[in-house]
Amino acid sequence: MTQPQIWLSILTSAMAFFLALGGWVFVYYNTNRVAKRAEVFSLVGKAVDKAVALDRRCADFWLSEKSTREQPETWIAGTSSELHSVRAIFELLEKYHGFEGKKTLLSEARQAATLDAESVTHLDIDQLYQRRGEQVEVLNKILNHLYDYYRIRHD
Amino acid sequence: MTIEEVDMKTFSATPYGRYSTDGPSNGETFRTKRLTPLLKNPEVEEVRVYLDSVRPGYEYGSSFLEESFGGLIRVEKISYDLIMKKLRIITSHEDYKLEIDGYLKKAAKRFPK
Numbered sequence: 001m002t003q004p005q006i007w008l009s010i011l012t013s014a015m016a017f018f019l020a021l022g023g024w025v026f027v028y029y030n031t032n033r034v035a036k037r038a039e040v041f042s043l044v045g046k047a048v049d050k051a052v053a054l055d056r057r058c059a060d061f062w063l064s065e066k067s068t069r070e071q072p073e074t075w076i077a078g079t080s081s082e083l084h085s086v087r088a089i090f091e092l093l094e095k096y097h098g099f100e101g102k103k104t105l106l107s108e109a110r111q112a113a114t115l116d117a118e119s120v121t122h123l124d125i126d127q128l129y130q131r132r133g134e135q136v137e138v139l140n141k142i143l144n145h146l147y148d149y150y151r152i153r154h155d
Numbered sequence: 156m157t158i159e160e161v162d163m164k165t166f167s168a169t170p171y172g173r174y175s176t177d178g179p180s181n182g183e184t185f186r187t188k189r190l191t192p193l194l195k196n197p198e199v200e201e202v203r204v205y206l207d208s209v210r211p212g213y214e215y216g217s218s219f220l221e222e223s224f225g226g227l228i229r230v231e232k233i234s235y236d237l238i239m240k241k242l243r244i245i246t247s248h249e250d251y252k253l254e255i256d257g258y259l260k261k262a263a264k265r266f267p268k
Contacts, residue, residue, distance in 0.1 A: 072177075073171070073172075073177075073178070076171070076216050080213070080214035080215075080216065081212075081214075083214050084212055084214050087214070087248075087250075102249075102250065103248075103249040103250040103252075103253050104250075104253065105250075106248075106250035107250040107251070107253045107254035107257070110214070110215075110216075110217050110250070110254065111217045111254060111257075113217075114216045114217045114218065115216075115217035115218055115221060116173070116217075116218055117216070117218065118172050118173055118174075118177045118218055119173070
């Protein structure tokens, strides 16, 4: 082999090596990105389901007939449990996927759902609908916040 | 001058409700028995309230938080400035701090000194 042929052979091998390495890096990062996006999608989906369930729970309690309404004590305990699930999902999103706004959403959701739930029987219909309006507003805020977060960070 | 610590578990592992009609571990009782005496005591420089020692997974209800902390201004007539100077809420959950601060600000606005 002549010297140019040796160089050509080395260059060709090096190019093949770097092309393969580049391809591997591209596939690795792309797969990782897709996996992360799927993980976030799943967590956001679960958070949305929980938020909607929480809102439905609020509607059932705050707007139900006095005779069929669940006892405030047990309702608050169940609602707190739902809020805890939402907290757990938000914490995972915050810890691993840069989610922001957890403290505001949680405090507003808790306040809208549970503040004065113990004295629900003393509220008149206007006050009940006002509370329900606040709860719907918080649900919308949570859904919009989650959707914006997903679209901005992972689209 | 002293620093006093109030650990929630010494009051209740599951605090609940606003008034005694809601249950024994209510916000009014917590405020009157635990917080107010310390905040009104001029010898106490700082009051640290530890919220996270409740039962694992337990979430506070808003009525308890409002009555315990908002009531300091609304009922006990302690000034917002004094509360800000002396009260420290210790918790890993920033949402509780935010909510309590909101109740204090709202009460200070509605009941200015």
